[in-house]
Amino acid sequence: MTDPATLFGLCAAALVGLGVYALIVNPQPLRKIIAFNVVGNGVFVLFGAIAHRGAGAGWGGDPVPQALLITGLVVAFSATALAVTVLLRLFDETGSATLASDVPAKPDAAGDA
């Protein structure tokens, strides 16, 4: 087998591909948010694999990209939270959670759903 950096690097490439597919194909906004997180995880793991390749000075990885990864994860969480809140507000306002441009006039969902 290969070293962990190459193995998880290839795994990360597959995650990005999978996320891109789901992002395009899945019509539900929440599924798109999950797919976007899968893409993000792929990018992070790829960056982590690159950090691992830069191991040196007695550490298992290059600490600079690793520190940036922590920043990245927190920012990704913030963006996801904002997206989910926008979606929930859309649902509260319209009673549906569709991104389709021809929305049926007023769905039958309860006002305070």
Next chain:
Amino acid sequence: MIDALNAVLALLVLGLAVWTVVARSTFAAAVGFVAYGMLLTLAWVQLQSVDVALTEGAIGGGLTGAMLIAAASRLRGTEAAARAERPGLPIRLAAALVAACVAAALAIAVVSLPDPAPTLAYETADNLAATGVGNPLTGVLLAFRAMDTLLEAIVVLFAMIGVWSLAPDRAWGGRPGRVQRADPDGILAYLARVLPPIGIVVAVYIFWIGADLPGGKFQGASILAAMWLLAVMAGLADAPPVSRKWIRFALIGGPVVFMAIGAAGVVTAGAFLAYPDGLAKPLIKVIEWALLPSLALTLALILAGAPERPVR
């Protein structure tokens, strides 16, 4: 042996990622995402990034997962209508082709990375002593790349302001989220009583050792936020109205201290966010102590969502 375990781990991660894509119900996909986040945590450990593993477990899998599950259960009624919007076979094939090309390009990049790999590990090691901290990540986050960390703390704060700004007019200034009702004798209420004391100790420990060993304020703050959220979900505590003055001060406290120390660096050390010789470690400690409560509160309020219940 460890190679085989890594291969199994990578396959499990990919399998669960596929599950989040193909699962019929969004709720099942969100639950799968949590399991996937936990396995990803192990992948981070295998990549020798324990700090990142802690962050992934607490924020990536934990907090994001909780948020997705809550949203999925609230949007459950919209699922049937959304399935009708699923694109036809040609679009799905085209999407698969695009995705395969992206993945292939990345895979080619992975196998053709330069050897030996470029690294800043040695420069970090040479200069870490000047900061006085033992964990290189803390050194990078709060000394060499302190600007990133400052901006990150502000991004999180802005995200929370964004979440609040989505409140309907009538609820502005009120309490975030719904009233949580749980069986007071149920397992959730039981765990919400038993876990927080342990969780708070773990969070403070992870925060405390962050200067010298894997850990730090983001991981500690996420665990604190999760413990508070557990009590809120079990109906044992309630989120405070967002119009409270103390909340506003607590939220900006950490970033303000960070910026004040950074600005003082202009005078005492000749650059924004520079620390005077010999004072680096105490100043880093002050910043971390100031950021921990602000971050915990910000993350918790982001998760609590937009204000929905007007103050009466």
